[in-house]
């Protein structure tokens with residue numbers, strides 16, 4: 001059996017060799033594993049609060065970053081703010097078609113201004129090339145494939161020494177296997193209406209947002225039938241998406257640490273990283289900040305969710321307001 005202790009804080013649904021409770025391969029019997037996947041698939045993207053009481057308790061524990069803006073500014077006083085932004089559900093609203101998750105011009109303009117004030121990185125589950133083609137800002141750092149593909153700004157950045165190029169790809173050996181698994185997943189899921197498989201270079205995503213709920217267990221079976229032959233891959237989950245990733249000690253939290261180090265802020269007490277994200281995979285980064293008691297994490301969610309983030313924002317429009325306020329306050333401080 002594979003040891004699960006080496007993997008990330010994102011909720012891991014499956015590693016080959018785990019006790020999956022599947023009893024009769026080749027029969028119609030639904031195993032415990034598939035049932036637990038489907039339960040988890042249901043829970044991954046709540047569309048309404050559990051109850052008024054639990055929602056208001058949660059808001060007390062994770063107050064709005066907009067309402068607490070002055071307090072956040074106070075916490076960051078005298079420190080260098082470094083910004084980490086997830087893409088889907090944070091900078092762009094969630095839509096049915098992953099290829100059409102465009103960012104608004106207004107948001108792009110805000111992020112452009114933000115990057116002039118603070119070092120800014122986009123940290124996404126998407127492949128780096130794709131997310132940067134959506135964001136279209138060459139002055140940012142990009143960490144694609146859940147942080148497994150990191151690149152510094154194309155144009156000279158004031159935050160990094162001249163001619164110093166930045167590239168980190170800790171999972172290159174997995175490229176052929178991810179391509180192979182991607183092809184197999186496309187083949188296995190093609191009969192399931194609404195399923196979509198995305199090749200995110202160092203990981204693959206199986207989307208089920210447009211799959212009828214009574215077909216989720218079929219989809220889970222197909223994904224498992226592919227994954228069971230790949231002991232070096234694991235399955236985690238995002239918003240109506242199953243994420244297939246290499247089992248390596250690397251995730252969005254490690255990407256955050258790597259970027260802070262590259263910017264010269266490792267072991268610094270005067271740095272204040274702010275990470276904003278909406279997904280389970282962002283929890284790895286929130287946890288790093290919480291454990292280090294450094295900076296803060298902001299979860300983008302309308303509904304109560306278990307999280308290591310300290311604050312919340314409801315949707316991308318609120319993220320934009322928060323970023324605008326950060327820019328304004330920086331400009332005020334600098335007298336711009």
Ligand SMILES: O=P(O)(O)OC[C@H]1O[C@H](O[C@H]2O[C@H](CO)[C@@H](O)[C@H](O)[C@H]2O)[C@H](O)[C@@H](O)[C@@H]1O
Nearest residue numbers: 087088094095096098101124125205209239241
């Ligand atoms: O880390 P992120 O930037 O949040 O990327 C996570 C996944 O985001 C995308 O899927 C999500 O957004 C889609 C478009 O709104 C939506 O259709 C899907 O249901 C969401 O899960 C992206 O397509 C995936 O590849 C990323 O892994």
